[in-house]
Amino acid sequence: MGNRRRVLVVEDEHTIAASIAARLRAEGYDVDLAHDGPAGVDAAERTRPDLVVLDVMLPGFDGLEVCRRVQARRPVPVLMLTARDDETDLLVGLGVGADDYMTKPFSPRELVARVHALLRRVERAGQSEPGQAPTVVGDLEVDAVQRRVRRAGVEAHLTPIEFDLLAYLAARPRAVQPRERLLAEIWGWGEPAGTRTVDSHVKALRRKLGADLIRTVHGVGYALEVAG
Structure with missing residues (x-):
């Protein structure tokens, strides 16, 4: 279907990646998987996803570098996953272009809600009226x-x-x-x-x-x- 949204999941823990992918596919999304930093950047370039679910800790280079490279090539909403609830790490993630974050462990239902919300926000962002004064x-x-x-x-x-x-x-x-x-x-x-x-x-x-x-x-x- 032409109107299906595509999500790229970049997560090195294969069980977690498969679980996220299964849940998102059940919600009607097309899902691609990558399991390290370089593969994540390549997949984002190749598949042009509508949203990226991105783990911070990855082999090759980390999720922050993935986010930086992906956003430099083509801005896309990013939901970051982190194993640590560390405020400094979170601020760095937001600083390189992530839109939201979740701390592991998380509920699949909440992850789906965050993905829905980020995509709705992107839709709303394109609805400003021409000529609207600052x-x-x-x-x-x-x-x-x-x-x-x-x-x-x-x-x-x-x-x-x-x-x-x-x-x-x-x-x-x-x-x-x-x-x-x-x-x-x-x-x-x-x-x-x-x-x-x-x-x-x-x-x-x-x-x-x-x-x-x-x-x-x-x-x-x-x-x-x-x-x-």
Whole structure:
């Protein structure tokens, strides 16, 4: 079928890779497998997937390098899998172009939900109306049509999901957005266990655009706070 989505799974543990592939195929996806870093890059070039499920720890070279090379050739949504819940590793993964991450062990149902959500987000990203004016809040400018962001005239390079998160907050300046709402609106799913995904992306935005950009409301969520 021409409208079937294709997912590339890059995972060196064959049992886990086969399990992920079986679950995604049952959901109607076409799935390709690779089991090391170089094979993952080659498969992404050859199959041109709509999404990549990518393990961090791989033979040859690691998932971070795979993500970097894949994104340099052709941007594609990436869901990273990590055996460690290490914040530094997660931020590095987001920095090289990953859109979301899951920590092993994970439930197949949650993985499918994340894949669905990432693909829905890509569809929504292409629906901006031509001629739509950029959102300006203080010295921050968010252009939804060109998907470009500038602060104080300096352009910042964001991943697709970082852009969507920032655009959502910028459209509602100073209004506190609960983590659960951001998960539902940006990622398209509502599992409370995923709130650390929001936290990691906020940290990435602060690193790229300034620590003062987004205010944390402890126990609730985040608000855009740009002076001016």
